[in-house]
Amino acid sequence: MTKAGLFLTFEGIDGSGKSSQARMLAEHLRDLGHDVVLTREPGGSDGAEEIRRLVLEGDPDRWSAETEILLFTAARRDHLERTINPALAEGKVVICDRFADSTRMYQGLSRGDLRGLVDQLHNLMIGREPDLTVLIDMDPETGLSRAKGRQGTEERFEDFGLDLQQQMRAGFLALADEFSDRFRVIDGNRDMDSVAQDVTDIVLQALR
Numbered sequence: 001m002t003k004a005g006l007f008l009t010f011e012g013i014d015g016s017g018k019s020s021q022a023r024m025l026a027e028h029l030r031d032l033g034h035d036v037v038l039t040r041e042p043g044g045s046d047g048a049e050e051i052r053r054l055v056l057e058g059d060p061d062r063w064s065a066e067t068e069i070l071l072f073t074a075a076r077r078d079h080l081e082r083t084i085n086p087a088l089a090e091g092k093v094v095i096c097d098r099f100a101d102s103t104r105m106y107q108g109l110s111r112g113d114l115r116g117l118v119d120q121l122h123n124l125m126i127g128r129e130p131d132l133t134v135l136i137d138m139d140p141e142t143g144l145s146r147a148k149g150r151q152g153t154e155e156r157f158e159d160f161g162l163d164l165q166q167q168m169r170a171g172f173l174a175l176a177d178e179f180s181d182r183f184r185v186i187d188g189n190r191d192m193d194s195v196a197q198d199v200t201d202i203v204l205q206a207l208r
Contacts, residue, residue: 005088006207007128009099011175012136013168015143016188017195021136022097024196025203029093034207037087040097041075045082048075065111072103073121080126093207099130101179105171110164132206134199135176136188140165 008025010018019040026038042052055063055071063071076099087094100122108115144165176183186198 005091006093007084007088007096007131008093008203008206009096009101009130009133010136011098011101011133011172012188013138013140013143013165013172015146016136016138017146017192018134018136018188019097020192021134021195021199022095024192025199026095028196028200029095029203035090035092037083037092037094038097039079039083039094041079041099041102042072043075044079044084044096047078047082051075051078065107065114066117069103069107069114069118069121072107073125076100076103077125080128096130099133100126101133101172101175104175105168109167109171129179130182132203133176133179133183134202135172135183135185136195137169137173137185138188140169142189143169 010022012018022038022040026036029036041048042055043049051071051074055068055075084094084096100118103122104115104118108118140162144162173185176185184202186195186202188195
């Protein structure tokens with residue numbers, strides 16, 4: 001059992017399989033006796049889930065990048081206050097599907113160089129990074145094909161097309177270099193079980 005809480009995030013382009021890996025990891029850690037909270041962004045609290053619907057549905061040009069940054073930061077603040085921090089204070093393992101690194105990429109890079117603004121707001125309103133971030137690295141064409149194949153309503157970012165996914169992949173890998181102390185990169189272009197084994201090995205080492 002873990003005594004101190006562990007804050008773990010999954011990142012990657014759309015269709016990388018990170019959501020499935022987060023679920024599989026949560027189930028495995030629970031089987032081992034850990035108290036786990038599985039959550040997601042945007043979302044993870046009532047208020048943040050309302051904002052999720054605003055930012056992930058509708059026309060790609062529905063919001064400016066600056067407005068998106070404010071919406072995502074508001075959702076993250078609520079999520080942190082109501083879900084993440086209370087769970088960590090109780091010594092739980094918090095597994096979050098996306099966190100601030102996604103905002104650094106999607107809003108910070110996709111429509112102009114707004115990374116500085118993202119970081120300023122993050123420092124002001126959020127003020128914490130994950131203990132460990134698992135980046136599922138995926139071929140952008142394969143990822144986009146998978147993501148579009150889901151045929152859900154939350155496809156606003158997928159609708160920007162392959163160019164964005166290629167830009168995001170390069171950006172995430174650069175972010176892994178920038179925050180090399182907490183990032184671990186896993187090859188997602190393999191079967192789910194092989195990826196899951198790598199994820200488990202990394203996380204169990206961190207929990208020790």
